[in-house]
Amino acid sequence: MSDSHTTHSFETVAIHAGNTADPLTGAVVPPIHQVSTFKQDGVGGLRGGYEYSRSANPTRTALEENLAALEGGVRGLAFASGLAAEDCLLRTLLAPGDHVVIPDDAYGGTFRLFAKVAARWGVEFSVAHTSEPDAVRAAVTPRTKAIWVETPSNPLLGITDIPALAQIARETGVRLVVDNTFATPYLQQPLALGADVVVHSLTKYMGGHSDVVGGALIASDPALAEELAYHQNAMGAVAGPFDSWLVLRGIKTLAVRMDRHSENATRVADMLTRHPRVTKVLYPGLPEHPGHEIAAKQMKRFGGMVSFQVAGGEEAAVAVCDRAELFTLGESLGGVESLIEHPGRMTHASVVGSALEVPGDLVRLSVGIENADDLLADLQRALG
Numbered sequence: 001m002s003d004s005h006t007t008h009s010f011e012t013v014a015i016h017a018g019n020t021a022d023p024l025t026g027a028v029v030p031p032i033h034q035v036s037t038f039k040q041d042g043v044g045g046l047r048g049g050y051e052y053s054r055s056a057n058p059t060r061t062a063l064e065e066n067l068a069a070l071e072g073g074v075r076g077l078a079f080a081s082g083l084a085a086e087d088c089l090l091r092t093l094l095a096p097g098d099h100v101v102i103p104d105d106a107y108g109g110t111f112r113l114f115a116k117v118a119a120r121w122g123v124e125f126s127v128a129h130t131s132e133p134d135a136v137r138a139a140v141t142p143r144t145k146a147i148w149v150e151t152p153s154n155p156l157l158g159i160t161d162i163p164a165l166a167q168i169a170r171e172t173g174v175r176l177v178v179d180n181t182f183a184t185p186y187l188q189q190p191l192a193l194g195a196d197v198v199v200h201s202l203t204k205y206m207g208g209h210s211d212v213v214g215g216a217l218i219a220s221d222p223a224l225a226e227e228l229a230y231h232q233n234a235m236g237a238v239a240g241p242f243d244s245w246l247v248l249r250g251i252k253t254l255a256v257r258m259d260r261h262s263e264n265a266t267r268v269a270d271m272l273t274r275h276p277r278v279t280k281v282l283y284p285g286l287p288e289h290p291g292h293e294i295a296a297k298q299m300k301r302f303g304g305m306v307s308f309q310v311a312g313g314e315e316a317a318v319a320v321c322d323r324a325e326l327f328t329l330g331e332s333l334g335g336v337e338s339l340i341e342h343p344g345r346m347t348h349a350s351v352v353g354s355a356l357e358v359p360g361d362l363v364r365l366s367v368g369i370e371n372a373d374d375l376l377a378d379l380q381r382a383l384g
Contacts, residue, residue, distance in 0.1 A: 059244045098144075
């Protein structure tokens with residue numbers, strides 16, 4: 001993206017950053033460089049710095065430039081999945097004997113990465129309620145190297161005060177990592193609020209069409225960005241050219257999609273609060289949500305994710321998932337189509353028995369961009 005784009009609005013940057021017209025043909029969409037290696041002009045004579053697509057690929061470069069521009073970072077890095085991005089970050093920041101503070105409400109795959117993979121490598125973690133800064137401060141030890149946050153969190157839609165935790169991170173000399181998957185950079189920009197690194201599952205809202213798997217890291221510090229890039233190349237779990245192209249295409253409509261997701265989710269949450277079979281609705285856009293005021297300060301809107309608890313317990317929640325028709329029963333989130341799932345038996349089965357175990361009566365919705373009236377009617381039928 002040229003320097004002239006730095007003053008443009010988010011919607012303009014999303015469409016133009018990294019998306020330079022092809023210099024040979026003038027094609028307005030960057031080509032898919034489906035190639036593994038590049039011809040060199042003599043030994044070490046690289047054209048544009050490209051030698052091998054694990055190290056760099058022009059299509060991936062376009063996506064990485066776009067990601068950095070949207071999040072306001074010095075560099076973006078694209079990976080084969082969100083967990084691949086997280087793994088690279090962990091192995092860059094941490095060494096055996098180090099410690100991380102993680103949320104008591106987080107994606108099950110993230111917990112599994114800490115508890116079953118990083119722990120075997122000698123990395124320790126403590127669980128804290130990240131919505132309470134004092135709880136996070138109390139969990140930091142002399143060996144802590146990072147505070148890990150999801151906001152909004154998955155699946156309980158908790159809200160963390162990013163500037164407050166950034167202050168704790170600065171005072172204790174640790175890195176603040178924010179998973180921004182649920183919010184996206186359109187609704188929230190953690191680096192501007194004091195975070196050091198942003199994590200994304202590009203599979204979700206950034207891709208937006210349930211047709212690609214990818215992950216990303218965006219850093220605010222040039223030295224850390226270089227370390228992350230070194231590990232990305234050394235470990236090799238990079239985003240492929242076609243996947244990078246798909247995410248770039250999805251990002252162009254991110255702003256308009258997130259507006260519609262947020263509008264529909266607000267209507268869904270409002271309906272659920274009035275339904276007799278719903279005992280609790282978790283959505284940061286509701287005034288009664290404990291994190292509503294903080295979310296209103298650090299988010300543009302409140303996103304497309306809604307969770308709720310059902311009267312009758314776990315079997316009743318599972319039955320709601322089974323009866324839904326327009327809401328497709330499936331894992332993942334952030335696509336244009338609406339999804340419904342039972343976290344306890346699906347996305348968060350790996351946290352059963354841990355401090356992150358989710359309520360059995362919980363249902364999670366990824367509210368799509370369909371007609372809102374149709375979505376409300378489907379949920380009312382499913383609830384009975």
